[in-house]
Amino acid sequence: LWHTRAKPVVGTTTTCSANSGGTCGVNDGNNSNNETYSKFHYKTNDNDGSRNLHQILLFVSAVLSLGISIGIYMGKSSSSNATSKSKTGRESIISDTLSIFSSGSNKSSKQKKHTPKVQIITKGFDTVLRRMNGADVAFDGIQLQLTQKVKKGSDQPATRMLLDGSFRGRIKSGRMVAIMGPSGAGKSVFLHALAGRIKADSKLALQGDRYLNGQVQPPDAVLPAAFVEQEVNFFPRMTVRETLAFRVALHYGDLLDKDAQQARVSDLLSQLGLDICADTIVGDQKVRGISSGERKRLSIAVEMISSPDLVCCDEPTSNLDSTAAAVVVDKLRQMAVKGKTILCVIHQPSAMIFSQFDDVLLVSQGKQMYFGPVFGIRKYMEDLGYLPEDETGTPEFILDCVSPIPSMWEIPKEAEDRLQVLAKAAMKQAADMDLGVKNGDGMAESSCPSLLGDSTASLDSDCPRTSMWTQFKLLLQRAVAENFRGKDVIMIKTTQQAVVAIIYGAIYSLGHNQASILDRFGLLSLTSIGGANMAIATALRSFPKEKTIAGAEIAIKQYRALPYFAAKAISELPLVFFYNGVMGIILFFATGMNPDRFWTFLGLITLHSLASEASGMAVGAVSPSSEVALAVFPAILILNVIFDGRNISIENTPFLLRWIPKVSLIRWGFEGLVVNEFEGLEFDATDSEGPAAATGKQALAMFGMDDASVEDAVQAEATIMIACWCLAYLGLTLTKQRFVTMQPVRG
Ligand SMILES: Nc1ncnc2c1ncn2[C@@H]1O[C@H](COP(=O)(O)OP(=O)(O)OP(=O)(O)O)[C@@H](O)[C@H]1O
Incomplete structure (x- = not known):
C-alpha cells in the first residue's frame, strides 16, 4: 500500500536497474551523477533469531491481559460487595434511622413548630455574612405558556398553559410549605418559576410578580435560595466531607481561614445528619457510595453553605423509603425552626411527613387549587362538599380532591366540575391574601446578601466569591484527586496500553533491512491512529458527564470556566505522561526502534495524546450529551484517517475538504513519529x-x-491542541445555563 501511495519525489529521481541484484540511485536534481546507494534487499528473514522470542512475547501478552482483566473483574466485584469505605444498603438505612434519633425526635422538632423565627447564624459566619432578615416570599399571577408545534388537522391548541396565572400567595419567614398535586400538575415548574430558574427555552413565556421581603423582584432575578434539584450529580470519588469542604472553600476560601471553613463543614455535616458517612465516597450508578437518603441530604447541605434564608427542594423525598424520607423532611423542619423559609414539591407524603409542614399549595392542571395552612385543609374541602372516606389520611384525601381522574363514583364531567369549583374557591381565597408588599418601594436591585468588613470579594450571586487563583487551586486539587482515585480505571487503562504495546512488540521486530522501512511506516501509522482513538474516545466518554457537573457549578457562579479549564488541562498531564510512558517504553524497546530518538518519541506520543484528548473535549463540550458526542466520534476518526495525507491525493480531494489534512491529528502525529524515527538511521x-x-x-x-x-508536526499538534481547548472553553461558556425572564404583570 505504501509503495503504491508513494508520491514521486519532486526534484529527485530514483533510478534502479533490476538485473544483477539491481542498483538504485537517488538523483538530487543538482548532481548529474547517479550515485548508487544500494542494491535491492528485501530480505525479510534477517530477524529469524528473534522470531521465537516474539512469539513468546505474543503469548505472554495474551496471558497477561487475560490475567489482569480477571484480576480487575474480581477486584471490582469484591469491592462492590464489601466496599472499603461505603456501606451496604442495610447499613445505610440503619444510619439514616440512627440519625433520626441523634438529631432529636420528630416530636421535639414538632413542638417547636410555629415558633417565631430565631436568627441562628454559625459563629464565624457573623464576620462574613450580614445577618439577614429571613425570606418572606410572595407571588402573584404567575403564568407559564408553552407554544407547541401542532400537526395540520390536529385539534391540539398551539399554546398550552403550564401555569395559568391563578397563583397568588405569601409565604412568611420560617414557614414550611408543601407543593402537592397530581403528576404533571405543574408543581416543579411553579417552584422553578418562583425561584427564577426555568431553563431558557424560546417556546416558553413566563409572567408574574415576585416579592422578597415586600420588595418586587426584577424580571430576571434568581432568588437567593438554596435550590435542591431532583437529581444532583457529584464527583463520585470524593467523600461527603471533601465535597462539602470543596464547596465551602470555593465560597469562602478568600474570607475564612482553614479552621473556620472546617467548622462550617462540620456544622453542615451535623445539621444534615451526615457525620456518620462523612468519610464515605459519594459514588454514582457505577461506584457504590452513600445511600440515596444521604445523597439527598448532601444535596441540601451543599446548597446550604451560604446559609440562605430560602430553601427550595424539588421532590427531596423521591425514590426514598419512608424512613429516609422522614429523615430528610425532619432536617428541613429543623431549618424552618431556625427561621428558614422552606418550599418543597412533595409526592404522596405519609401522614407523619405531611404533618411537618405548615402550609400546603395544591396544584392541578396548572391551576392553584388551595394555598393555606395544613391544619385547615381537611375542613376546607369538607366545607366545599368533598367528604373523605373513613380512615383516609389527609394527604391522600386532598390529592383525591384535586385529581383530574374521576373517582369510582364520578363521571368525567363531574370530575371537571369538581376541579372548577376548587379552582374558583382558591381564587377567592387568594384574592383576600395580603402579599405584604411594601408601598412605594422600587424594584430590589439585588436580593443577595452582602459582605461586611473591607473584603473586596462580593457575595453577589452574579460572580464567584473567590479569586480566579483560588478557584484554579481548588479545582486542580479536586481534579487531581478525582483522577488518581479511580484506581480501577487507572489499572484498566495501564493494562490496555501495556497490552497494545506488547502485541506490537510481539509482531514487529524492526531491523535494518529494506522491509523494515515499510514496517516502521506501518507501525507508526498504527501508533498514531491508536493513540488518537484511545484519547478521543476517553475524553468523549467522560467529559460530557463532567460537563454536566461543572456546567451546573459554573451556572450557579461557583467558579468561572477559565480556571476550570486550566485546572482540567493540567490535572490530565500526570496520567497522560504515565500512560504514554508505559506504552512508549514497551513499544519502543520491544519493537527495536531508533535508539537515539527515544525521548523525542516519548514526547511526540504524549503530545499526540494531549492534542487528541483536547479534540475529544472540544467535541464533548459542544455536544448536548455523551451519546451525541460518541455518535459523531466514528465520523471524526474516519475523516482523520482518510485525510492523513497519504490515503488520498490532494488533487482528488473535494475542494471544500482540502483543509482537513491540515488539521488531521493522525497525519501530524504520524509525520512527527516517522521523521523522528528515520532520523540518522542507516539501512542495509x-x-x-x-x-x-x-x-x-x-x-x-x-x-x-x-x-x-x-x-512542523509539533507546531501543528500544539496549535490544534490549543485551538481545541479554546473551542471546548467556548462550548462550555456558550452552552451555559440561562433562565427564562419573568415579565411583570403589575398594574
Ligand atoms: N420545558 C418544558 N417544555 C414543555 N413542557 C414542559 C416543560 N416543562 C414542563 N413541561 C410540562 O409542564 C407540565 C408540568 O410539569 P411539572 O414538571 O411541573 O409537573 P409536576 O407536577 O412536577 O409532575 P411530577 O410530579 O410528575 O414531576 C408537564 O405536562 C410537563 O410536560
Whole structure:
C-alpha cells in the first residue's frame, strides 16, 4: 500500500536497474551523477533469531491481559460487595434511622413548630455574612405558556398553559410549605418559576410578580435560595466531607481561614445528619457510595453553605423509603425552626411527613387549587362538599380532591366540575391574601446578601466569591484527586496500553533491512491512529458527564470556566505522561526502534495524546450529551484517517475538504513519529530487488516525506491542541445555563 501511495519525489529521481541484484540511485536534481546507494534487499528473514522470542512475547501478552482483566473483574466485584469505605444498603438505612434519633425526635422538632423565627447564624459566619432578615416570599399571577408545534388537522391548541396565572400567595419567614398535586400538575415548574430558574427555552413565556421581603423582584432575578434539584450529580470519588469542604472553600476560601471553613463543614455535616458517612465516597450508578437518603441530604447541605434564608427542594423525598424520607423532611423542619423559609414539591407524603409542614399549595392542571395552612385543609374541602372516606389520611384525601381522574363514583364531567369549583374557591381565597408588599418601594436591585468588613470579594450571586487563583487551586486539587482515585480505571487503562504495546512488540521486530522501512511506516501509522482513538474516545466518554457537573457549578457562579479549564488541562498531564510512558517504553524497546530518538518519541506520543484528548473535549463540550458526542466520534476518526495525507491525493480531494489534512491529528502525529524515527538511521541496501534507501532521509524521500519535519508536526499538534481547548472553553461558556425572564404583570 505504501509503495503504491508513494508520491514521486519532486526534484529527485530514483533510478534502479533490476538485473544483477539491481542498483538504485537517488538523483538530487543538482548532481548529474547517479550515485548508487544500494542494491535491492528485501530480505525479510534477517530477524529469524528473534522470531521465537516474539512469539513468546505474543503469548505472554495474551496471558497477561487475560490475567489482569480477571484480576480487575474480581477486584471490582469484591469491592462492590464489601466496599472499603461505603456501606451496604442495610447499613445505610440503619444510619439514616440512627440519625433520626441523634438529631432529636420528630416530636421535639414538632413542638417547636410555629415558633417565631430565631436568627441562628454559625459563629464565624457573623464576620462574613450580614445577618439577614429571613425570606418572606410572595407571588402573584404567575403564568407559564408553552407554544407547541401542532400537526395540520390536529385539534391540539398551539399554546398550552403550564401555569395559568391563578397563583397568588405569601409565604412568611420560617414557614414550611408543601407543593402537592397530581403528576404533571405543574408543581416543579411553579417552584422553578418562583425561584427564577426555568431553563431558557424560546417556546416558553413566563409572567408574574415576585416579592422578597415586600420588595418586587426584577424580571430576571434568581432568588437567593438554596435550590435542591431532583437529581444532583457529584464527583463520585470524593467523600461527603471533601465535597462539602470543596464547596465551602470555593465560597469562602478568600474570607475564612482553614479552621473556620472546617467548622462550617462540620456544622453542615451535623445539621444534615451526615457525620456518620462523612468519610464515605459519594459514588454514582457505577461506584457504590452513600445511600440515596444521604445523597439527598448532601444535596441540601451543599446548597446550604451560604446559609440562605430560602430553601427550595424539588421532590427531596423521591425514590426514598419512608424512613429516609422522614429523615430528610425532619432536617428541613429543623431549618424552618431556625427561621428558614422552606418550599418543597412533595409526592404522596405519609401522614407523619405531611404533618411537618405548615402550609400546603395544591396544584392541578396548572391551576392553584388551595394555598393555606395544613391544619385547615381537611375542613376546607369538607366545607366545599368533598367528604373523605373513613380512615383516609389527609394527604391522600386532598390529592383525591384535586385529581383530574374521576373517582369510582364520578363521571368525567363531574370530575371537571369538581376541579372548577376548587379552582374558583382558591381564587377567592387568594384574592383576600395580603402579599405584604411594601408601598412605594422600587424594584430590589439585588436580593443577595452582602459582605461586611473591607473584603473586596462580593457575595453577589452574579460572580464567584473567590479569586480566579483560588478557584484554579481548588479545582486542580479536586481534579487531581478525582483522577488518581479511580484506581480501577487507572489499572484498566495501564493494562490496555501495556497490552497494545506488547502485541506490537510481539509482531514487529524492526531491523535494518529494506522491509523494515515499510514496517516502521506501518507501525507508526498504527501508533498514531491508536493513540488518537484511545484519547478521543476517553475524553468523549467522560467529559460530557463532567460537563454536566461543572456546567451546573459554573451556572450557579461557583467558579468561572477559565480556571476550570486550566485546572482540567493540567490535572490530565500526570496520567497522560504515565500512560504514554508505559506504552512508549514497551513499544519502543520491544519493537527495536531508533535508539537515539527515544525521548523525542516519548514526547511526540504524549503530545499526540494531549492534542487528541483536547479534540475529544472540544467535541464533548459542544455536544448536548455523551451519546451525541460518541455518535459523531466514528465520523471524526474516519475523516482523520482518510485525510492523513497519504490515503488520498490532494488533487482528488473535494475542494471544500482540502483543509482537513491540515488539521488531521493522525497525519501530524504520524509525520512527527516517522521523521523522528528515520532520523540518522542507516539501512542495509544490499541484495535489494526494488528501490532501496540506505539512509533514513532516503527512506522518507521514497515516501514523499522528505519535506516533513518534527518541528512542523509539533507546531501543528500544539496549535490544534490549543485551538481545541479554546473551542471546548467556548462550548462550555456558550452552552451555559440561562433562565427564562419573568415579565411583570403589575398594574
Ligand atoms: N420545558 C418544558 N417544555 C414543555 N413542557 C414542559 C416543560 N416543562 C414542563 N413541561 C410540562 O409542564 C407540565 C408540568 O410539569 P411539572 O414538571 O411541573 O409537573 P409536576 O407536577 O412536577 O409532575 P411530577 O410530579 O410528575 O414531576 C408537564 O405536562 C410537563 O410536560
